[in-house]
Amino acid sequence: MILAFVLVLVSLTALLLMYAARGKTSAIGDLDDLAGRTRPVDIEAFRNLIDPAEEDFLRENLPASEFLAIQKERLYAAMEYVSCAAHNAAVLVRLGEAARLSLDPKIAEAGRQLLDTALRLRHYALLATVRLYLGIALPGAHLSAGRLVDNYQHLSSLAGQLAFMQHPARASRLPAIL
Numbered sequence: 001m002i003l004a005f006v007l008v009l010v011s012l013t014a015l016l017l018m019y020a021a022r023g024k025t026s027a028i029g030d031l032d033d034l035a036g037r038t039r040p041v042d043i044e045a046f047r048n049l050i051d052p053a054e055e056d057f058l059r060e061n062l063p064a065s066e067f068l069a070i071q072k073e074r075l076y077a078a079m080e081y082v083s084c085a086a087h088n089a090a091v092l093v094r095l096g097e098a099a100r101l102s103l104d105p106k107i108a109e110a111g112r113q114l115l116d117t118a119l120r121l122r123h124y125a126l127l128a129t130v131r132l133y134l135g136i137a138l139p140g141a142h143l144s145a146g147r148l149v150d151n152y153q154h155l156s157s158l159a160g161q162l163a164f165m166q167h168p169a170r171a172s173r174l175p176a177i178l
Contacts, residue, residue, distance in 0.1 A: 037091050038177050039084040043153060046081040049074050050145045068139050079132045082145065085152045086125035088178055092118040092159055099162055110162040117155045124148045 048054055055074075059067050096118055099111025128145035135141055156178045163171040 034091065034095065034174070034177050038088045040176070041081055041084050041088065041152065041178065043149060046078065046085075046152075047146075047149050049078040049081065050149065052142060052144055052146075055142070071139060072136055075132050075135050078145065079129060082125050082128045082132065082148060085148065086122055089118040089121040089125065089152075089155060092155060093122070095159065095162070099166070104165075107162065107165050110158070110165055114155070114158045114162055117151070117158055121148070121151050121155050124151055 055071065058070060062070065092114055096111045096113075096115030099107050100115060102108045102111060125148060128148045131145055156175070159178065160171060160174050163174045
């Protein structure tokens with residue numbers, strides 16, 4: 001009886017994680033469908049917020065109480081960037097799913113890569129959110145979400161490659177959207 005309960009609980013948890021990784025966005029067919037559905041992410045500002053060297057600089061040059069207040073604000077701002085990156089990844093999951101069905105094998109492969117990378121980024125975003133909350137709860141801990149920024153840049157690059165394959169003339173608009 002207990003084994004059956006555990007198996008049901010594990011199955012429900014797996015389904016919930018798959019749903020969370022995929023996101024709640026509607027179907028995306030191509031680049032035109034992205035407009036208005038994404039949230040722009042300022043990569044450099046995001047990178048600055050989670051940079052351990054910047055945190056060390058602030059820690060060394062500010063009084064402890066002021067540092068803690070500013071660091072807490074920085075972590076909340078970083079969580080907003082993580083949220084935007086996760087949202088955009090969910091949108092790009094849908095774009096990758098649509099591209100995967102293309103008859104052109106190059107576009108289908110690019111779609112598969114985009115889909116895999118977007119799903120991976122959604123998982124990283126979940127882990128980064130946990131780390132950032134821990135950073136707020138434990139102000140002395142050094143918890144970085146730096147890999148998330150690099151992965152988001154890679155995801156944006158893959159989306160750009162796919163957009164260029166599908167619509168070369170309109171692909172230059174993608175960086176402003178993501």
